[in-house]
Structure formats: structure tokens, C-alpha cells
Amino acid sequence: MSEQRTIEQELTAWVQNAMQQAFPGAGLADVHMQVVATTDARHGDYQCNAALALAKPLQRKPRDIAQAVADQPHDPACMERLEVAGPGFLNIHLRADWLARRLEQVQADDRLGVPAPGAGRTVLLDYSGPNVAKPMHVGHIRSTVIGNALDRLHRFLGFRVVADNHLGDWGTQFGLLLLGFRRFADAAAYEAAPIEELERIYVQSYTRSQADPAWLDAARAELVKLQQGDTENRRLWLSFVEHSVREFDSLYRRLGVRFDLVRGESFYNDRLPGVIALLRQQGLAEESEGALVVRLEAEKLPVCIVQKSDGGYNYATTDLATVLSRVEEFHPDAIVYVTDERQQLHFRQLFAVSRRLGVATRLEHVWFGLMRLPEGTFSTRQGNVIKLERLLDEAERRALELVQKTSPDMPPEQQRAVARAVGLGAVKYADLSQNPQSLVTFTWDKALALEGNSAPYLQYACARIASVQDKYRAQFPGGDPQSAPLRLGEPLERALAIKLLRFPAAVLCAAENYRPNLLADYLFDLAQAYSSFYQNVPFLKAAAGVRESRVRLCELTARTLRRGLDLLGIEAPERI
Ligand code: ARG
Numbered sequence: 275m276s277e278q279r280t281i282e283q284e285l286t287a288w289v290q291n292a293m294q295q296a297f298p299g300a301g302l303a304d305v306h307m308q309v310v311a312t313t314d315a316r317h318g319d320y321q322c323n324a325a326l327a328l329a330k331p332l333q334r335k336p337r338d339i340a341q342a343v344a345d346q347p348h349d350p351a352c353m354e355r356l357e358v359a360g361p362g363f364l365n366i367h368l369r370a371d372w373l374a375r376r377l378e379q380v381q382a383d384d385r386l387g388v389p390a391p392g393a394g395r396t397v398l399l400d401y402s403g404p405n406v407a408k409p410m411h412v413g414h415i416r417s418t419v420i421g422n423a424l425d426r427l428h429r430f431l432g433f434r435v436v437a438d439n440h441l442g443d444w445g446t447q448f449g450l451l452l453l454g455f456r457r458f459a460d461a462a463a464y465e466a467a468p469i470e471e472l473e474r475i476y477v478q479s480y481t482r483s484q485a486d487p488a489w490l491d492a493a494r495a496e497l498v499k500l501q502q503g504d505t506e507n508r509r510l511w512l513s514f515v516e517h518s519v520r521e522f523d524s525l526y527r528r529l530g531v532r533f534d535l536v537r538g539e540s541f542y543n544d545r546l547p548g549v550i551a552l553l554r555q556q557g558l559a560e561e562s563e564g565a566l567v568v569r570l571e572a573e574k575l576p577v578c579i580v581q582k583s584d585g586g587y588n589y590a591t592t593d594l595a596t597v598l599s600r601v602e603e604f605h606p607d608a609i610v611y612v613t614d615e616r617q618q619l620h621f622r623q624l625f626a627v628s629r630r631l632g633v634a635t636r637l638e639h640v641w642f643g644l645m646r647l648p649e650g651t652f653s654t655r656q657g658n659v660i661k662l663e664r665l666l667d668e669a670e671r672r673a674l675e676l677v678q679k680t681s682p683d684m685p686p687e688q689q690r691a692v693a694r695a696v697g698l699g700a701v702k703y704a705d706l707s708q709n710p711q712s713l714v715t716f717t718w719d720k721a722l723a724l725e726g727n728s729a730p731y732l733q734y735a736c737a738r739i740a741s742v743q744d745k746y747r748a749q750f751p752g753g754d755p756q757s758a759p760l761r762l763g764e765p766l767e768r769a770l771a772i773k774l775l776r777f778p779a780a781v782l783c784a785a786e787n788y789r790p791n792l793l794a795d796y797l798f799d800l801a802q803a804y805s806s807f808y809q810n811v812p813f814l815k816a817a818a819g820v821r822e823s824r825v826r827l828c829e830l831t832a833r834t835l836r837r838g839l840d841l842l843g844i845e846a847p848e849r850i
Contacts, residue, residue: 281778281779286308293305293307295346305324311776315768321365335362373771374759377762378760381830388431389782390431390432396433399424399438399612400440401417401424402414405441410525413614418526420710423706423793423843424640424785427793430781437534440538441537441538445589450479450480452497452500455472457479472514530843545595546592575619575622575623590623597624601635607635610788611637614643669722670697673696673700676724677689696847698845703732703842704720733844735835739832742808766806766811767827770804773799793841797835
């Protein structure tokens, strides 16, 4: 497709130009204006509210400004009419045949009209980041699912993505673990379920350290030995890491997630003294109560401790070394961190100190609230890796029941494959379809609902569309819908077309704002527009030509839904 701009971008450019023509010399060249699809066809197909914001600078009534834009010459082959509405909205009505040609171009394009603004740019995505020797908690799972959707979205938009899993594989807990492991590890349990056993050991060792100062001292000594490279401690530590990574990997495989890099905190260990030296050298760090801190009063943030009074480094020190190393190695245009809400202060401090060190790269913290699990659905040890496996098993089991009910005639093998896609999709979509910053409670009924905003609803919509296409082929063998021109005569057809044309904007918006739920909302909207179209407009009984055009709209809807779900990391089986 030669046209690399979305409709919204094109119309925005037109409004911008018309505005400048209407008000020459007003210095409007850089003013931000935006045209968006309307939610109600009575307000036209697209709308712009720029006149409202310009009333003050232009010293005119918004309606007059909008009218002046509407009076500018426009391409009659594209715009049917422009009208001013309400306090000063500009409503744009497009010609149905122009929309149809545009949609035909989209249909002929592999990328469904989505531009690739990321070409030549690099984004480093830091997501998942579970801690070694501890079960992945529910926050890591959300980070994995949301991070992976951002990963897919950015790759599709042409960015070079470096997906880095920043494992928590270093830190004080390893002293307690090493000591505890030597004293009370159960070899068989470690073999069978390493993370559970390590967690048990850690809890036991930690509890003992609270009551027994000698135990705590011994643990500290183990940590120092590890940090100094003691062979035996390194060997044990490495085995903790390897066992943990193996368990995490089986989960990632199941979720369809893969990373370009898995660099734990330990990777940066050698660079920590250098970070401290740099901070000192630039006069950014100072002593405070024996610790070394960076004061962030200008940013209205609490001091950031970069070296503890015992000389040890912390999470902030490691993350500073990580930023510097990533900037140097990958020259990213942005580094994006996906974690739960509890790390907001950490990242604000990290970004502030990084700026002072001269890091110019865009730094973003994408945070989300923790998903609540209603009592009784899962045990309180919610995030446990084993429990997550069970959560996914449970999702597949429930999905299988659903599939057996909806498709009793499907061969059992296929039912299981569909149940896998539907079950996993439901769990992922429950994470992805919510505003990440709102509080959500996971319920099976909502996640697996066949009506409402859920993965199964969208997956079933794809499959139902496929069956319409099957029926067409059976009744009209040799028919070739793609050779018939698209026609958008009916209001519901037109509404569906407008929705389909919004896909590029939805993808761009979800990626730009780091909010996959904006794409999920769009897909749900599209599925609903399709459903009213399908229920109210005759298909196979329509006249020749109209019928083919409608089958084309079906095909394009299915492709758009599928592509959208894929960008969210969700599979849509061909048939359900
Ligand atoms: N391991 C951390 C945790 O469990 C998440 C890591 C996030 N990434 C980072 N560069 N700090 O909370």
C-alpha cells in the first residue's frame, strides 16, 4: 500500500492546512490538532474539536473558527460534506465510494493499512523480571502478559525491539539461601520442585535469622563469599538460577513469550563500583548517615540511596548500571519498564538520577495495579509458579467444557487444541483488556464469557465469520468475492467499514500510550459492529455483487480481529 498514513492522520493534515489557510499568519503551523472517528454516525464519520481549543488564541467563537475551516475547499471525491455542530465541532462526512476504495486498499495490504513509524528506532522493553528462587507472583505474570503485548505491538510497527528479562538473581537473600540450603535442603524435593523447595528453605532460614544473630552473621559471611567469587557458593547459586530459569521458561513457552536477552541483576555486578565512582566524580552523590545518597529535592523526591552504610549496593545501583549499559550497547530511543504499581517511586528516582548522569534516552515506567483474585478461587499463595501452572490448567479445563458444549461434534483432539487457545486467551485477555492502572478482580465467569468483552467472545466471532465464508463457498462454488468491488450502501455496512478503517489508529494509539487495553477495546467494538451488521443485513440472500461485497467485509473483519488478537499474544483458532 503506497499510502502510509492512517485516515485520521490524513484528515488531520487537511484540517491543519485548512486552519492555516483560514487564519494565515496566526502561527498555527505547530498547533496540535486531531481528527478522530466519531462514535455516533449522526455526527459524521470523523470529528475534530480543534476549534474549541483555538478560541482563546484566535479570539473568536469556536463555531466561527470551525465554520471558517468548513468553508475551505476540499476534495469532493473524498469529503461529502463538512458541518459545524454543537459548541464548535467540525463533523466530517466522507463519501461511501471513497471509503470503499480505501478499504479495498487496506484489504490488499498485508499490514491492513498500519504504518511502520518505528522503522530505524529501537525500544528496549524490560518486562517479566521474576526473582530467582522465588515463585513468580501475580505481578510478574501481569508484567509478562502486558510486556509481551507491547513487544508484539512495537515489532509490528517496525521498531527494533530488545526484550530483556531482568531477572532478580542477585542480592542479600542469597546469603540466607546458601546457608539454609547447606543445612536443611531436601534433595528429592529440590529435584522435584526446585522453586518450592528453595522458597521453603528461604523462609526457614529467614525465620531463624530473626531469632538467632549468629545465624544472620553466618548468612552474611556466605553472601560475602559468593560476592568474592567463592567456587562452591557460585556453583550453588548458579544451580538456583538454572533451576529457576528452567521453570520460568516452561511458563514462557506455554504463554508464547520469548526474550532477546535474559540478563539478571548479576550481569551488572562488576559495573556497580564504576557507577558509584561516576556519581562521586560528577559530584552527584554525598554521604548521609554512613550511606551514599543522591539528593533529589529539585524533583521533589526522597533521597536515592546508591550505596548502603555497610558498603553494599542495592536495587537502585544495579538499575543505574543497567541503564548505562543498555544505552551504551543498544542506543535505544526508549527504555520501557513494565512492573506493578509498587515500584513507581523506585523508577522516578532511577529516571531522575539517570537524567543527572546525562542519559537522554526516553525512559518510561509502565505500571499496573495488581489483579485481585477473589478469595476461594485460588489459594492465597496466588502467584506461585506451580499455582500459575494450575491456573492455566484450570483455564484450559473450563475452556474444554465450554468447547464440548458449543462444538460437541468436533474431534476430541481438536477440542483440546481449541480449549488451549481459548483458556490461555481468556487468562491473558483478562489482564490486557483492563486499563492497567485500574483495580480489577479476576473471575472465571467474566474471563470465559461468550458474551461481553472477553477473549472467547472475540475468538468465537472469528470462527463464526469463517463459517459464513464456508457457507458462501458451498452455495456459490467458483464465486470470487475479491473481484467484486466493495459497496457500502447500508448504514450498518458503512459503520463496519469505518470501524475496520480504524484499526491502524487503534494499534498506533495502544503502542504510543503503552496501553494494550486500547487495542482490546477496539477489537471488542469491531466485533460488536460486525455482529449488528451480520444480524441485520442479508448475506447469502442478497443480490449478486452485494453478496460478494459483504463476504469481503466478513473476510476483512476476521483478518483484522485475528491480527489484533495476535498483537495481544492471543491465538484465534480457525474453527471452534
Ligand atoms: N525483579 C523485579 C521485581 O520482582 C522486577 C524487575 C524490573 N526491572 C528492573 N529493571 N528493575 O520486582
